[in-house]
Amino acid sequence: MNRTSLAALLFIGLGAGCATPQPETPQAPQAGADGLVAVRSGRVDQLFLRPGNELAGYRKVLLDPVAVELDRDWVSQRHGNNYRIQPSYPRYKGPEEVTQETAAAVSSSLAKAFRASGFEIVEAPGADVMRVSAKVSDLFINAPDIVSPGYAKNLTRDAGDAYLALDARDSVSGRALARVQHHAIARETPRGNYANDPANALWMETLFQRWADNCAAELAQRDAHASLK
Secondary structure, eight states: OOHHHHHHHHHHHHHHHTOOOOOOOOOOOOOOTTSOEEEOOSSSSEEEEOSSSGGGGOOEEEEOOOEEEEOHHHHHTOSGGGGTSOOOSOOSSOHHHHHHHHHHHHHHHHHHHHHHTTOEEESSOOTTEEEEEEEEEEEEEOSSOOSSTTOOOOEESEEEEEEEEEEEEETTTOOEEEEEEEEEEEEOOSSOEEOOHHHHHHHHHHHHHHHHHHHHHHHHOHHHHTTOO
16 A cells, blocks of 8 residues: 555544534423423522423412421521530520511512512412412521520621422412422621621511512513423
8 A cells, every 4th residue: 555545544534533523402301200390590599390381371379388497406506606505594586486487477478579470369279370389498597696695796697598499389280380499598798797686587588588589580481481392
């Protein structure tokens, strides 16, 4: 074999090895067991919606009572300096009171958010009614975090945090329509701030309202999500 033939053979071999791969055909999102698919969101950590434009048929919302679970370290007061010195005095609020106040705040925030997004809040199921259930888990509120009654002031950067979940279903059939999961932190500023019950309540209520607004906005964006098929 002469040099010209050898060069041609090498060129063909190299060309075959460096062929440009063909782009893969995009695959449609795969629905989970409940029929929902993951959707990219700039508002919440995880958003799942039913494919198609089914949400457009729901303009009424039935709100279930909000479920609240406290962080176990908050309940046992095993956090901060309390790990070294367990408090021997009653805390500023009991778990039951905090749970009830949180449930009321989240329920109020959801009702306000859905109304602002054009939904009607109703009291009974119906053919065009979306049933919304919300849950707050691992709720932790920082203030007041003290080790003795002698501590008059407390400083914190975060008022608290919680994992927030929302589930939307057809109120008659129970068919899943949407699901939201989000971890929210009530961060006040980069520096320390006085921590007390009124201040932290304000920051946590602001956190709940922002989350509720984001959930309602995502479910109201029917046209933006209608491409899911």
